[in-house]
Amino acid sequence: MREIVLINITGEDRPGLTAAITGVLAKCGVNILDIGQAVIHETLSFGILVEIPAPGNASALFKDLLFAAHQLNQQVRFTPVSEVEYLQWVGGQGRPRYIVTLMARQVTAGQLERVSSSIARHGLEIERIDRLSGRPPLDAPPARSKACIEFSVRGEPADPEALREELLLTAQELNVDIGFQRDSLYRRNRRLAVFDMDSTLIEAEVIDELAKAAGIGDKVAAITERAMRGELDFRASFKERLALLKGLPETVLADIGASLRLTEGAEVLFAELKRLGYKTAILSGGFTYFARQIQQKLGIDYVFANELQIVDGLVTGVAVEPIVDGQRKADLLRQLAQQEGLSLEQTIAVGDGANDLPMLGLAGLGVAFRAKPLVRRSARQAITNLGLDGILYLIGHRDRDSQ
Structure with a gap:
């Protein structure tokens, strides 16, 4: 009987943290099913989905992780994942993916709210959000500054043309540019x-x-x-x-x-x-x-x-x-x-x-x-x-x- 657990670690980013956490996991022989890490303004968000082959090892693993996280001044949270939930997640990897690109002189919360609402309204799920633009200086001249946020979304809109029209209208109303394209092999390989x-x-x-x-x-x-x-x-x-x-x-x-x-x-x-x-x-x-x-x-x-x-x-x-x-x-x-x-x-x-x-x-x-x-x-x-x-x-x- 195996056990699947999502481990979330948050706190101030520091060198060696990933090695320390995975070192604890390695001692218990767990398998890594998924992993992701992001750092925003020196604050870490680290997630690992693991399979523990022998459930009896889970208590010792959690104890060791809590101790390691304490030493590293990190917060750790454990979330059990059922096999049914895991299989549903696996089944979703074949669903189409799209890229929504928000480009503006300066990105605001209002712009993000409008775009993310459109994505949700058309039945798409946001899987990842990345900043493609550089770190913006506070005193940059607005006329020459630039900012870009990229959404990786999953699913198939019921009416792609209606979504495109909605994003175009939003772009015009907010004076931003919004790209919507299928995430394909060719996107990063045009020549x-x-x-x-x-x-x-x-x-x-x-x-x-x-x-x-x-x-x-x-x-x-x-x-x-x-x-x-x-x-x-x-x-x-x-x-x-x-x-x-x-x-x-x-x-x-x-x-x-x-x-x-x-x-x-x-x-x-x-x-x-x-x-x-x-x-x-x-x-x-x-x-x-x-x-x-x-x-x-x-x-x-x-x-x-x-x-x-x-x-x-x-x-x-x-x-x-x-x-x-x-x-x-x-x-x-x-x-x-x-x-x-x-x-x-x-x-x-x-x-x-x-x-x-x-x-x-x-x-x-x-x-x-x-x-x-x-x-x-x-x-x-x-x-x-x-x-x-x-x-x-x-x-x-x-x-x-x-x-």
Whole structure:
């Protein structure tokens, strides 16, 4: 007759504590069925589920553990677990698991309450909660601070789409970002990341900047906005906007290129992706001239964008085929994945406009970044409040992994 017991130990963390406790357990020949440990602000929470082969040894084991815990200034609690309860717990390990990622400039109790309530309301059980962001300094500027809490949850929501809609609404109401994705083998093993450029890698729409230089900024910007919202066909609107730039001097390009600013978090993200062995690409409906500059700054492997035709020092206003539109981006993503010997599940795609939706839907992880409302609703993941480096949290990366 065996005995199963859950042992919980709490107190101030100290070196050698785990070795001391497991040393006591080893003397009684117990089997470890489960074990977990967490330390929050130097306070330890240590749990061990053990099987005691000979129940007669339990009293001596508990006595020795109580003595060891006293010497280590720890509190210890014993909870018997029946075989039926244990078998139910074992049976639950085959249930689906999901990851809910809460990202904000600063995490509050109210945010955690809303997210955890949604998880419970849809029949999921929180199995683990981890902080992926670094330890926050109290005086960090709110505009540049970042925080991330990851929930590992178990179960299958009755209506996954309803849960996703609820989390999206919560994110909008609380000005946070909330990711919801299945916890799969691919989550931490993706190896290709592709990005839109304008309003994603850089804080501008280059074609709008060119139009400003040509004195038609408002007219072109209005067309761009409608195209990015999905109200206009991208190919047609691109040709229309490009035609309006006919006669623009080539000398303007250098000034605009020099003024382009990288989006918050871009340098951190690409440095880490490179360290992790990712291949990266720009798939842009913008122009190769500017994409090459961003490629050099960030160390990007591939660039696919539109050619800005120039004759006799002037922009011709003629679109050069093939135009990189939404379908072309999806085709290029598929092509690059095949070229790198990867499945599409191993890819990440990031963009902000309606013309990015095909590649966002095709990639294993599609992220709408500071996107138009239509794109945020349609993409599986969205980041609006943090910088591009928030994408690292969606693949389970911790800030300390970069240090």
